[in-house]
Amino acid sequence: MKVIIPVAGVGTRLRPHTYSTPKPLLYVAGKPVLDHVLEPIVKLEPKEIIFVVGYLGDQIKEYVENNFSFKARFVHQKELLGLGFAVDLALREVNSGPVMVVLGDTIVKCDLKQFVNSGDYVLGLMPVDDPKRFGIAEIRDNRVVSLVEKPENPRSNLAIIGLYYFNDALNLKEALRILVKSGKKTRGEIQLTDAMEAMIMDGVAFAPFEVDQWLDCGKKETLLDTNRRLLHETGNSPRIEGSLVVPPVYIDPNAKITNSVIGPYVSIAKDTKIDNSIIKSSIIGENTSIENTVLDNSLVGDAVTIRGDKKSLNISGASEVDFT
Ligand code: G1P
Numbered sequence: 001m002k003v004i005i006p007v008a009g010v011g012t013r014l015r016p017h018t019y020s021t022p023k024p025l026l027y028v029a030g031k032p033v034l035d036h037v038l039e040p041i042v043k044l045e046p047k048e049i050i051f052v053v054g055y056l057g058d059q060i061k062e063y064v065e066n067n068f069s070f071k072a073r074f075v076h077q078k079e080l081l082g083l084g085f086a087v088d089l090a091l092r093e094v095n096s097g098p099v100m101v102v103l104g105d106t107i108v109k110c111d112l113k114q115f116v117n118s119g120d121y122v123l124g125l126m127p128v129d130d131p132k133r134f135g136i137a138e139i140r141d142n143r144v145v146s147l148v149e150k151p152e153n154p155r156s157n158l159a160i161i162g163l164y165y166f167n168d169a170l171n172l173k174e175a176l177r178i179l180v181k182s183g184k185k186t187r188g189e190i191q192l193t194d195a196m197e198a199m200i201m202d203g204v205a206f207a208p209f210e211v212d213q214w215l216d217c218g219k220k221e222t223l224l225d226t227n228r229r230l231l232h233e234t235g236n237s238p239r240i241e242g243s244l245v246v247p248p249v250y251i252d253p254n255a256k257i258t259n260s261v262i263g264p265y266v267s268i269a270k271d272t273k274i275d276n277s278i279i280k281s282s283i284i285g286e287n288t289s290i291e292n293t294v295l296d297n298s299l300v301g302d303a304v305t306i307r308g309d310k311k312s313l314n315i316s317g318a319s320e321v322d323f324t
Contacts, residue, residue: 002100118209120167
């Protein structure tokens with residue numbers, strides 16, 4: 001099986017952090033989002049993982065090459081014309097055979113082996129409260145009968161979560177080629193959802209697969225919420241003399257914490273220094289320095305300096321805040 005991971009997007013809803021760091025490399029619960037996505041995929045031992053890169057793509061390439069040993073290929077997407085366009089580019093590197101597509105910010109909790117064994121074509125789904133924001137599937141007799149991208153009048157609340165399996169890439173390749181050539185767009189983009197809807201019209205049966213948990217990393221609030229949920233599994237909660245650590249937290253072994261209260265729900269990346277501070281429900285990037293500060297519900301990037309006293313921040317790379 002080959003895996004395609006589209007990671008070309010700009011991540012506008014996570015600015016200012018995504019001005020300097022691509023969304024898949026943002027830190028959550030002790031590691032980048034991409035690690036959480038890749039670790040279960042790597043266990044399936046795919047033949048190759050094809051990344052569709054664009055915005056800040058060099059950072060993603062470098063990160064994958066330095067931290068993972070699977071066979072990786074990087075396809076460059078110059079024009080951000082939609083998910084269907086991205087997958088079409090990647091499929092030019094694939095002749096036939098099984099393909100799984102996973103969005104680069106889709107952290108899901110499910111048995112991926114069971115997912116790919118659930119049918120020839122499988123679609124990851126999850127009920128949502130706001131179906132107008134997603135691709136929506138209509139199910140009948142345990143079969144997907146229609147797919148609509150961000151419908152005005154949703155026929156169900158089952159959202160496409162960004163996890164797709166195709167036992168043979170050929171059908172999808174063909175559906176996408178036709179779609180790209182026709183130039184048909186929905187909401188201004190060439191949609192993977194539209195290509196799959198065309199496959200369904202041609203008689204392809206997608207099996208619905210409801211995942212246990214889908215952890216969104218798309219904006220500050222959801223990234224912090226994902227941090228809270230994942231830390232129960234990935235936290236390390238070390239003892240630090242002179243400081244109080246309230247689990248769950250992840251504190252990198254190369255972070256230096258003195259005279260502080262950390263947690264619950266805090267991730268601190270490497271080479272960061274925290275002194276005389278109280279931090280809860282926050283993500284703190286690497287090589288950052290925080291002193292005499294109270295932080296709650298904050299997203300702080302890499303190489304930031306904060307001195308003084310304030311409660312909530314959303315601040316990215318190489319900034320300096322001095323409240324004193
Ligand atoms: C994409 C897909 C959509 C899916 C969503 C999941 O939309 O097109 O079908 O529901 O991902 O996050 P996007 O979020 O890129 O607009």
